[in-house]
Amino acid sequence: MLDKLCLLSVLPLLAIASPSPPRGASNFAGSTTSFAFPPPNVTATIPDPNFPDATAVNFFGPTPTGDEAAAIATAPVLAQVDSAFPLSRPDTSDKKGSKFNVLRQWGNLSPMFSNDADAFGLPDASPLIPEGCGITQVHLLHRHGARYPTSGSAPSQFAAKLHNATAGAGFSASGPLEFLNAWTYKLGAEILTPFGREQLYNLGVGFRVRYGELLKGFDDLPVWRTTSEERMVDSALQFAAGFFGVQSYQTSYHELIEIEAQGFNTTLAPYDQCANANNNVSALGSIMSSKWAAIYTVPTVKRLSKSIKGVNLTATDIIAMQQACAYETVALGFSSFCNLFTEEEWEQFEYFNDLSFWYGNGPGNPAVAAQGVGWAQELISRLTQTRITNFDTSVNGTIVSSNTTFPLNQPIFVDATHDTIISAIVTAMNFTSLSKSGPLPTDHIQKDRQWIVTHISPFGSNMVGQVLSCPASDKPTHIRFVLNDAVVPLTGIKGCKADKNGLCELSSFISGLQQRIGEIDYQFDCFANYTVPTPDNIVDGRFPPALRNATA
Numbered sequence: 241m242l243d244k245l246c247l248l249s250v251l252p253l254l255a256i257a258s259p260s261p262p263r264g265a266s267n268f269a270g271s272t273t274s275f276a277f278p279p280p281n282v283t284a285t286i287p288d289p290n291f292p293d294a295t296a297v298n299f300f301g302p303t304p305t306g307d308e309a310a311a312i313a314t315a316p317v318l319a320q321v322d323s324a325f326p327l328s329r330p331d332t333s334d335k336k337g338s339k340f341n342v343l344r345q346w347g348n349l350s351p352m353f354s355n356d357a358d359a360f361g362l363p364d365a366s367p368l369i370p371e372g373c374g375i376t377q378v379h380l381l382h383r384h385g386a387r388y389p390t391s392g393s394a395p396s397q398f399a400a401k402l403h404n405a406t407a408g409a410g411f412s413a414s415g416p417l418e419f420l421n422a423w424t425y426k427l428g429a430e431i432l433t434p435f436g437r438e439q440l441y442n443l444g445v446g447f448r449v450r451y452g453e454l455l456k457g458f459d460d461l462p463v464w465r466t467t468s469e470e471r472m473v474d475s476a477l478q479f480a481a482g483f484f485g486v487q488s489y490q491t492s493y494h495e496l497i498e499i500e501a502q503g504f505n506t507t508l509a510p511y512d513q514c515a516n517a518n519n520n521v522s523a524l525g526s527i528m529s530s531k532w533a534a535i536y537t538v539p540t541v542k543r544l545s546k547s548i549k550g551v552n553l554t555a556t557d558i559i560a561m562q563q564a565c566a567y568e569t570v571a572l573g574f575s576s577f578c579n580l581f582t583e584e585e586w587e588q589f590e591y592f593n594d595l596s597f598w599y600g601n602g603p604g605n606p607a608v609a610a611q612g613v614g615w616a617q618e619l620i621s622r623l624t625q626t627r628i629t630n631f632d633t634s635v636n637g638t639i640v641s642s643n644t645t646f647p648l649n650q651p652i653f654v655d656a657t658h659d660t661i662i663s664a665i666v667t668a669m670n671f672t673s674l675s676k677s678g679p680l681p682t683d684h685i686q687k688d689r690q691w692i693v694t695h696i697s698p699f700g701s702n703m704v705g706q707v708l709s710c711p712a713s714d715k716p717t718h719i720r721f722v723l724n725d726a727v728v729p730l731t732g733i734k735g736c737k738a739d740k741n742g743l744c745e746l747s748s749f750i751s752g753l754q755q756r757i758g759e760i761d762y763q764f765d766c767f768a769n770y771t772v773p774t775p776d777n778i779v780d781g782r783f784p785p786a787l788r789n790a791t792a
């Protein structure tokens with residue numbers, strides 16, 4: 241019943257009798273509400289003779305097509321993702337109207353914004369094609385858009401704890417927390433939010449405007465890939481709808497949906513097949529980030545505890561409330577949790593995320609390069625037009641052995657994946673500028689780090705491999721990678737020289753990456769029975785080869 245509340249408030253003419261709960265009464269705090277559309281038992285019949293489709297009506301008017309755009313090569317300046325409309329940008333509790341953008345402090349829960357040029361250490365580089373070069377091919381790897389929390393998330397547990405407390409007599413919230421008395425938990429789980437759909441649609445439109453010209457090189461329909469989870473399929477379709485338009489996307493390309501589940505190989509969700517991605521080894525991310533949370537939340541717990549009775553706030557609750565700010569904002573457009581926290585507390589929360597990814601899904605975890613290596617092998621296969629024949633990683637041999645499901649000669653490749661896999665792939669590819677700060681400490685913020693998850697794996701994150709010809713011709717000579725609109729140095733890859741535009745000669749890149757792939761021992765890192773060395777000084781996502789014998 242509660243779930244109809246908001247519908248009733250916007251449709252006052254619907255005189256449906258419904259007991260109206262006392263607004264503001266604390267016994268509703270933290271209760272879960274939900275709603276699904278369309279109304280029960282209402283389904284569209286397609287085709288419906290009452291509503292013939294546009295082809296049946298057939299009065300389209302003139303339909304000349306213009307030429308393709310190629311803004312990445314022709315625009316004088318790069319247009320950037322610099323807003324998250326229609327999300328409200330909250331103030332912090334300490335500084336109203338400051339430049340500080342809370343939306344960009346949420347790590348993997350932030351919406352994607354274009355990174356500053358120097359995010360990864362190349363302040364003079366632009367994603368625009370360097371003077372004198374041409375572009376021959378792109379490899380896009382993107383994350384899904386903004387979603388609800390994953391199942392059993394901290395915010396849902398916080399709501400349950402709060403709601404449970406209202407059963408007793410002593411619960412009340414006041415001051416900055418007063419909204420909790422009437423707060424209900426409105427979030428679903430796992431699937432995209434409307435804003436998340438917008439992000440991927442916009443990514444598709446943006447990709448057409450930047451790279452549309454490359455469509456001229458296709459002699460068959462594109463084959464693009466995603467995985468089978470609802471939000472992954474939804475994201476891929478939104479991208480295609482933005483790229484091709486909703487009238488024609490279904491007939492303009494093929495979507496290959498790889499199964500994301502235990503027992504199935506796919507490089508876009510390799511954790512299901514890697515034992516050490518699901519045990520104490522992967523738990524390191526939450527162990528290390530919890531150490532930091534236990535420190536930074538102490539003053540926050542003390543401050544906010546003054547405004548709540550009947551609940552003892554913990555470090556976990558503070559994290560849950562900071563996450564609730566992010567999740568409610570990307571789902572509902574705003575959140576009362578956001579301005580509970582200071583600028584400093586948001587920076588501390590961001591660092592919490594960076595630790596979680598560094599030690600759980602990045603350079604500091606020994607089973608992470610192994611998870612990213614399969615996609616790197618597929619990249620080499622595409623760049624060299626050579627089929628993979630040795631299957632000893634998460635590569636799905638059935639999919640990549642077929643011209644139909646894994647064509648090698650596309651001008652535009654598009655793969656959809658997850659936050660933790662983008663971070664695994666940049667680790668597998670030895671993008672060492674991201675890890676050059678060394679192991680992240682858990683007792684204070686490492687200020688000069690480039691491992692900032694907001695810059696690497698936000699909602700709608702995208703990494704573009706640009707294959708270039710310098711000087712411009714149809715023969716590719718160079719490659720570089722652009723992560724959320726900032727160019728990444730390739731100097732971690734043997735043979736790639738320092739370059740202010742992030743370019744590496746294609747042949748050097750291929751042999752350097754092949755060498756790196758050879759360094760990664762998928763079977764050992766994913767399946768051997770080891771404990772992570774302490775202190776954990778790993779910076780390249782592999783179990784240290786020198787310590788292997790001690791483990792066996």
Ligand SMILES: *[C@@H]1O[C@H](CO)[C@@H](O)[C@H](O)[C@H]1NC(C)=O
Pocket residue numbers: 280281
């Ligand atoms: C929906 O249809 C089913 C089967 O016809 C029926 O049992 C059910 O009561 C209907 N529900 C509503 C809300 O009308």
Ligand SMILES: *[C@@H]1O[C@H](CO)[C@@H](O)[C@H](O)[C@H]1NC(C)=O
Pocket residue numbers: 400401404405407408
């Ligand atoms: C629910 O509240 C009771 C006391 O009112 C407490 O003993 C119990 O641990 C609480 N459960 C949860 C899940 O918070």
Ligand SMILES: *[C@@H]1O[C@H](CO)[C@@H](O)[C@H](O)[C@H]1NC(C)=O
Pocket residue numbers: 497498499503504505506636637638639
């Ligand atoms: C490879 O992918 C196909 C299609 O998703 C699936 O049917 C097959 O089981 C996969 N193979 C392995 C070994 O995971």
Ligand SMILES: *[C@@H]1O[C@H](CO)[C@@H](O)[C@H](O)[C@H]1NC(C)=O
Pocket residue numbers: 519520
């Ligand atoms: C994880 O570590 C804990 C304690 O260190 C141990 O009790 C537990 O059995 C381990 N679990 C696995 C799956 O190895």
Ligand SMILES: *[C@@H]1O[C@H](CO)[C@@H](O)[C@H](O)[C@H]1NC(C)=O
Pocket residue numbers: 550551552
């Ligand atoms: C909060 O902590 C105090 C002190 O440890 C304890 O007496 C009280 O029962 C706790 N309250 C709740 C709701 O758990």
Ligand SMILES: *[C@@H]1O[C@H](CO)[C@@H](O)[C@H](O)[C@H]1NC(C)=O
Pocket residue numbers: 505513631632633634635636637638
């Ligand atoms: C699936 O992955 C495993 C490695 O985990 C590999 O040994 C196996 O050959 C792969 N199977 C196929 C059909 O791709």
Ligand SMILES: *[C@@H]1O[C@H](CO)[C@@H](O)[C@H](O)[C@H]1NC(C)=O
Pocket residue numbers: 643
């Ligand atoms: C795949 O395509 C290549 C190049 O077009 C062709 O040489 C090869 O025979 C094809 N392989 C299969 C199995 O169709």
Ligand SMILES: *[C@@H]1O[C@H](CO)[C@@H](O)[C@H](O)[C@H]1NC(C)=O
Pocket residue numbers: 670672732733734752753755756757759779780
């Ligand atoms: C990858 O980076 C490490 C430094 O973290 C370096 O020692 C190694 O040689 C690099 N591998 C390749 C193949 O470039």
Ligand SMILES: *[C@@H]1O[C@H](CO)[C@@H](O)[C@H](O)[C@H]1NC(C)=O
Pocket residue numbers: 769770
């Ligand atoms: C891993 O090694 C530990 C200690 O040597 C042992 O207790 C445990 O059973 C092993 N686990 C597996 C899955 O082999």
